[in-house]
C-alpha cells in the first residue's frame with residue numbers, strides 16, 4: 001500500500017470518527033485543494049457534505065460557471081453565492097496588497113457565515129488547507145509571507161464543534177496524486193493553483209469591475225496560447241499593472257495599463273524559475289492582447305524567479 005493510500009485510509013477513518021452522522025460544511029473555491037477535499041469527504045461520509053462556493057467576483061473568464069457545472073454532477077449539496085457586489089464595495093479605494101487580502105479574507109468569512117446561518121446547525125467544518133499554506137502564513141515556522149485567506153478566521157467566527165483539515169500534511173503534488181486516487185478527472189486534478197483572493201491580487205492598485213474585465217480577457221489569451229504548448233509551464237497568468245502607457249489603436253492615441261505575463265516552472269510553488277518562453281509565443285500573446293483587449297496598452301514579460309520575487313504580484 002502506498003503512502004497516499006495509507007494517508008487516505010487514515011483520514012477517512014478519522015473523519016468518520018469525528019463527524020459521525022452529522023453534516024459537514026466545506027467552503028469550496030473550485031481549485032484543486034478544495035475539490036480534492038470535497039472528494040475525500042464525500043467518500044468518507046457520503047451524503048453528509050455541504051459545499052458552499054463563495055463567488056467573490058474575482059474568478060477567471062467563465063470560471064464560476066465551470067465550477068458550478070463540475071459540482072452539479074457530484075453527490076454533494078452545492079450552493080453558489082454570488083457576492084461580487086459585496087466584495088467590490090469593501091475594496092473601494094484600497095490599494096495595499098495585504099489590506100486587499102485581509103479585507104477579502106474577512107468578507108469571505110462574513111459571506112460564508114451568513115450562508116452557514118441560513119443552513120441551520122452544521123456542527124463540522126472542513127478546510128482544504130495544505131501544508132505550504134500553513135508554513136507561508138507563519139503557522140509553523142517563520143514570519144508571514146502573505147496572508148493566505150484559507151488559513152485561520154473561520155473557526156474563530158463560526159461556532160463549530162470540530163474542524164477537519166484532511167490535506168494539511170500534504171504538498172501540492174501529493175494533493176494532485178490523492179485527487180487521481182479518488183478518481184477526479186485530469187482537468188480538475190492538473191488545474192493550476194489559483195489564489196483565494198483571485199484576480200483581486202492580479203489587478204494592481206484599486207480594483208474595479210472594468211479593470212477586472214480587462215484582466216479576464218488578457219488572462220484568457222495567455223492561457224489559451226500557453227495551453228497549446230507540449231511543455232507547459234507549471235503556472236501562468238496575466239497581471240494588470242497600475243502603470244499606464246501611451247499606445248496607438250488604429251489612428252487613436254490610447255493611454256491604458258500595461259499587462260504583465262507571468263509563467264513559472266516550479267516543483268513545489270515555494271520557489272520557482274521564470275519560464276524562458278519561446279519568443280514566437282510571447283509575440284503572439286502580445287499581438288493578441290494589444291489587438292483584442294480594449295484597455296490594455298502594451299505587454300511585458302516578467303523574468304523574476306522566486307526568491308526574490310513571489311509568484312503572484314501581490
Ligand code: XMP
Pocket residue numbers: 145146147148149150193194195196197235269270306309310311312313
Ligand atoms: P506566491 O505568490 O506566494 O504563491 O509565490 C505561491 C503559490 O501560492 C498561490 N497563492 C495562493 N493560494 N491562497 C491560495 O490558496 C492565497 O492567498 C494565495 N496566494 C498565492 C500562488 O498562486 C502560487 O501558486
